[in-house]
Amino acid sequence: MRHQPAATKVACESRSKCPNPIKGGLQIYQPVDPSFNLYCTSGFMGRVNVNPVPGQWFLLTAGHCIKDSGGNGRAWFHNGVWIGSAVFWSFAAGADADIGIIRMNQMEFPTNNLFGNGVGDIRQMTSWIANGNQTLGALACRGGQASNNWLCGTITDVNKTVSVGGTNIDHMWRMSRPSVKGDSGGPVAANFAAMGFNSATDGTGTWYSTIDWSLTVSGYKPCRSNANPCG
Amino acid sequence: MVSRFGAAALAALALIGAACTPTPDPSPSDRVAFDLPTIPPDYAANPICAGVDVRPLLLDGSLVNGVPIVTANGIMPISWPSGFTAEFDPDLVVYSSDGRTFARKGEVIANDIWHGLDVCVMGQPHGPPGRLVVWLSRPRNPA
Numbered sequence: 077m078r079h080q081p082a083a084t085k086v087a088c089e090s091r092s093k094c095p096n097p098i099k100g101g102l103q104i105y106q107p108v109d110p111s112f113n114l115y116c117t118s119g120f121m122g123r124v125n126v127n128p129v130p131g132q133w134f135l136l137t138a139g140h141c142i143k144d145s146g147g148n149g150r151a152w153f154h155n156g157v158w159i160g161s162a163v164f165w166s167f168a169a170g171a172d173a174d175i176g177i178i179r180m181n182q183m184e185f186p187t188n189n190l191f192g193n194g195v196g197d198i199r200q201m202t203s204w205i206a207n208g209n210q211t212l213g214a215l216a217c218r219g220g221q222a223s224n225n226w227l228c229g230t231i232t233d234v235n236k237t238v239s240v241g242g243t244n245i246d247h248m249w250r251m252s253r254p255s256v257k258g259d260s261g262g263p264v265a266a267n268f269a270a271m272g273f274n275s276a277t278d279g280t281g282t283w284y285s286t287i288d289w290s291l292t293v294s295g296y297k298p299c300r301s302n303a304n305p306c307g
Numbered sequence: 308m309v310s311r312f313g314a315a316a317l318a319a320l321a322l323i324g325a326a327c328t329p330t331p332d333p334s335p336s337d338r339v340a341f342d343l344p345t346i347p348p349d350y351a352a353n354p355i356c357a358g359v360d361v362r363p364l365l366l367d368g369s370l371v372n373g374v375p376i377v378t379a380n381g382i383m384p385i386s387w388p389s390g391f392t393a394e395f396d397p398d399l400v401v402y403s404s405d406g407r408t409f410a411r412k413g414e415v416i417a418n419d420i421w422h423g424l425d426v427c428v429m430g431q432p433h434g435p436p437g438r439l440v441v442w443l444s445r446p447r448n449p450a
Contacts, residue, residue, distance in 0.1 A: 108437070111363075112361055114359050138357070140359070140430060144430040144437070144439060145436075169433065174357060222360045222419070239355065241356055241427060242347060257360050258359060260358065
């Protein structure tokens, strides 16, 4: 059965209020306690790589967002609406990627949309860039809900093991523009090609896990079309 | 001669007077300053934060059996740059390494940068899911 878009489509006003369909680059949060929330950023909508099931959609974000919020099974929200529940995370010492997966609820539908440089820049991701083509000096942009911006720079480091807050994560890439805490999980991309997921900031640059390594670790990949299942 | 009632009244007035007499604050040397837990040296030297954005985030702290417990939101232990101390007068006051008042109980801990310190809210390293801690460090490249 094909999932149809909601009959009434609500306008996308900001990263924190951009309802169905959920896109990359938006504010997502988990109410970890009755008195406070934990905020991160959506990366890309995606699907399981092998034998995808029509109607099953997933949101790809940072693994540490899932871990820090309590792990699998926790409900995630956007703009007060439950969007799905966490089903996977990778962020232990020696992990090959900082990647987490939220299984979307049935109100969501496939999309390869990304919230780029504002509400006027909702772009379609049509490909991703393999590790071998993410080379020093190449263009890389990142978006996040906490910084609320879209910054472009260049790749400065590739395939490094990095201690992020005391946890060594392997195969990290770095681009030259900083992030803010809460941008975690957000997209790294160049034009219409996905590159990875925002993992950590060092004050001057952003460390990220690539799509290839995230796919290897999790078995999920970004949507490159709005088909069902997405391509 | 003072009646019994008068004597009682005088005693009461004396008590009231004593109660109203300002008691000098303890001098700084009388206060007990507690060293606050510090971030790991390797993180202090190279802070790379895989952090999350927790809101609201409030400074909290109390003395429990003579031990200072300083947290965010009452449950997230905070680690500080070296030299930070806490006093309780009776509420928590945090002092920076140069002795200046840095923050007080109830203050909002800003996301990302707070009074010049880099704020990293993250999961406890090597801990189970859901255990959040706050690490405060001096930015590698101060603005």
